[in-house]
Amino acid sequence: MKRIFFPFTFLLMATTLVVLTACNGGPQAATVTDDAIAVKVQPVTTTRYAPVLKYSGTMASTAEARLSFKIGGIISKIYVKEGDHVVRGQLLATLDLTEINAQVQQASQGVEKVQRDVNRVKNLYNDTVATLEQVQNATTQLQVAEESLRIARFNQQYAQIRATESGTILKKLMNEGEMAGAGSPVFFVNGTAGNDWVIRFGVSDKDWAVLKKGDKAAVEIDAYPTRSFTGIITEIAQGADVASGTYEVEVKVLPNGARFAAGLFSTVQLQPAAEQTVTLVPVEAIAEASDKIGYVYTVNADGKTVTKNKVTIAFLENNKAAIVSGLDSAREVITEGVGYLTDKSVVKVVK
Incomplete structure (x- = not known):
């Protein structure tokens, strides 16, 4: 009887000890440590940059004109057609007198x-x-x-229309025998005497704030796929367009011997002179992103908990993400293990 009782008593005491130990939190603390997510961090750097802005538009002349009669009347004669080249002072159309x-x-x-x-x-x-x-x-x-x-x-x-500049008849809007109202356009003329070609397009309010007259631009024209042209901002609207809500910018393009025409599709890269400070982090540090908003995790001072930082991304380049806001005081960001993290995660930094 004694040999049977002793092992049973010993087993009961051991079970009680395990239960008391669990209540005291010993094994639970070990479990938290085992559940910590292993992560790696990398330092961040700051630099100054000027954003490169890309827009598209069509070529136009600075001497565009919509020609009309001063008074109303029946159009008696039209002397030109679309595509004709005209010289300054040339008679284009007359009314019945x-x-x-x-x-x-x-x-x-x-x-x-x-x-x-x-x-x-x-x-x-x-x-x-x-x-x-x-x-x-x-x-x-x-x-x-x-x-x-x-x-x-x-x-x-x-009661007649004469060309105000040498150029090309782009559009003939009325024909002989029609009733022309006073001031109603009859011709759309693209003047080319000054050889001044521009591209006009609308920009957002944020881009408008960093652009100024004199900023340089690189222009690519679909008609000349192997060439690049130099441009410069000559005009910036001081008010938004009512219909689109954008601000019109005019870029003058230097032909450099190329033959331009109204309507050529062009892509413009703008390089503002104004610079701003950005924080560069590895692309792997971006946990999630939508448009220009993303999230980056940083390790708190206790070395165990993390903070989920909402950041604004300026651009991505060479496996780096440029952050303009959201990481002002951070020195390191988590680059490995971010896919497993939440704002309540416990981590273990692996060197």
Whole structure:
């Protein structure tokens, strides 16, 4: 009986000891240590950079013009067609002058009549039959008639369209026999006399803030796939476009002997002169990202817990991610094991 009782008693005491030890937390602490996620860290570096901005647009001339008649009327004759090259002062189109010439003749006859009235009133005034007021009124009527004749002749002069610059007819918007309204465009002309070619495109408010006149640009044109052209920012809009909400930027392109035409599709790389400070981290440190927002883990001062940092990514280059905000005070970031981490993870840094 004694040989059987002793082992049973010993087993009961051992079981009780295990239970008490577990309550005191001994094995639990060992379990936490065993569950720690092994991670590796790498130092971060800071540098200054100017962002490279890419936009696209079409080629245009600085001498573009929409030509129209000053007055309305029936188009009598159009002398050019789309694609024609024109020179400054060349006659492009005329209106039917029947009505306009009649207005000029009417105004001219009105001047002659009022002139006779003035002469008659002056003679009566010299004979003390008419008053000075009557002479003055007749003189005023003559001046009004002369100005009406001047207006009619001016309209007669602009009842035709002449090229304001040497260039090319890009678009003919109306045909002979149509009724042209005053100021309604009839031709869209691309002037090439100055050989000034520009690309216009809209930029976001953030990019607008770092751009300025004089910043250089590299231009690639689809029509010349093996060549690169130099550009410079000449105009920056000071207000946003109502329709698109973007700010228009104009880049002047140097042809360097190439032949340009309106509408050529182009890609522009802008290099702003303004620089900003960024933090460079290995790409492996980015746990997750969407657009320019990502998350990076750092080890806290206790060496065991981690912080999930929301960062703004400027660009990716050479296996490095440039962070512009979110890691201001961090010296190291976790690069291995980030796929297993959460903001409540316990880690063990492996050298």
